[in-house]
Amino acid sequence: MASGQQERAQAAAITPGGQPVDVERAPADRVRGLFDGRRLSPGQRRIAQYLIDHLTEAAFLSITELAERVGVSQPSVTRFATSLGFSGYPALRDALQPLALKAVAGAPEGDENRRNELQAAVDAEIENLENVRRLLADTDRVLDIGRDLARSVPLTVLGLRISVSLAEYFAYAARRIHPDVRLVTRGGSVAYDALLQSRAAGGTWVLAFAMPRHAKETLAAMRAARSAGLRIALITDLTLGPLVDEADVALTAGTGSRLVFDSYAAPGVLAAALLQAMADADPERTQARLEGYEQVAEQHNFFL
CATH class of the missing domain: 1.10.10.10 (Winged helix-like DNA-binding domain superfamily/Winged helix DNA-binding domain)
Known part of the structure; x- marks a missing residue:
């Protein structure tokens, strides 16, 4: 300056x-x-x-x-x-x-500043959720994506580095309503191998999560998926850039950046909405799989 x-x-x-x-x-x-x-x-x-x-x-x-x-x-x-x-x-x-x-x-202001900074972080997340609410107003778009993901057998879910937690959440829930969900949380040749296998098995779509800080290996994995013939749905905080350019469809959800580490309320809600869209795409399969899982859970006493 x-x-x-x-x-x-x-x-x-x-x-x-x-x-x-x-x-x-x-x-x-x-x-x-x-x-x-x-x-x-x-x-x-x-x-x-x-x-x-x-x-x-x-x-x-x-x-x-x-x-x-x-x-x-x-x-x-x-x-x-x-x-x-x-x-x-x-x-x-x-x-x-x-x-x-x-x-x-x-x-x-000392102590009051510290308290208010935490409240400011929550306020920022509320704004992120409001943006997701506006995004979900276009229900046809979300339902179309959910239908495409539901029809992809297998369905690959990709999340590397900090995005692993979101990918694991989505894959864990999706397995309850989808017959073959494959989770990829490692980049490089491991991701490439998994993507090739998914395509060879008949998969047509990958759902990728890309949260800050955006990893180069995520972009490399998305390009590998495209070269293998897979289509890509992306959940990210970005509206522009190479990750968005590589995706067939991108859904944007902001991350909370007021604290030392990002918070993911909005991407989590968006992921849950996409799971709902997948469930609604094939209600008979969804109901049968959920009932089957509950029977297994009761038989093996999974929960308290």
Whole structure:
């Protein structure tokens, strides 16, 4: 950031992109505004949270002191500042200091900030769920996808790295209503082999989950699926990009990014809605499989 822009940031509390920040907002809220819309790594979120929670002190720390307080390396702090659009940590600190001085002049916020940050994370997830609600207004689209997945025998479910948990949930439930669900949670040649086998067995579709941080091996697996002749349905937080380009159909559900690690309320609800669409696509098969499973569960005393 040029020195003149730094001065304007000090005077008016602007973002590095030049957008003014509401001067009536609390200082901690204005600091949060610097991070909104940014895709930060877990380590970078720790730095951001430290700056929010300790603004009046952190804004005057050297890069060495801040790195030690947060428990990260100095290059990590530099990368964090540049990811926000600043030329480096000194420019970020220059933008934070007038906010810190305003916080000192006002009422202490410390513990309240921490409580409100957790509530803000929930509020962000509520907004993500509202977006899914709007997406599901087009019931025909979701039902069509569910019908295609239900007809694919076998059906392959792909989820790598952080997306494994969503893929496992979907596959676990789908096996109750679908005769052959194959879960792929490892990339590379293992994924390629599983996809080739699925296609050779008569499968036509793959359902892929791709959540941040988006793995290159997910894109490679999707391309392998396409080269094998499989079609791809994708659940992701993205609306554009190579993952979406590779999919035949993409359903978008935002992830909660206010905490150190993402939360997945919206993708989870979207996955459950797609399971419902699969169940509705073949109600007789669904009913028969669910009743059969309940008989087995009762016979073997699976549950309390």
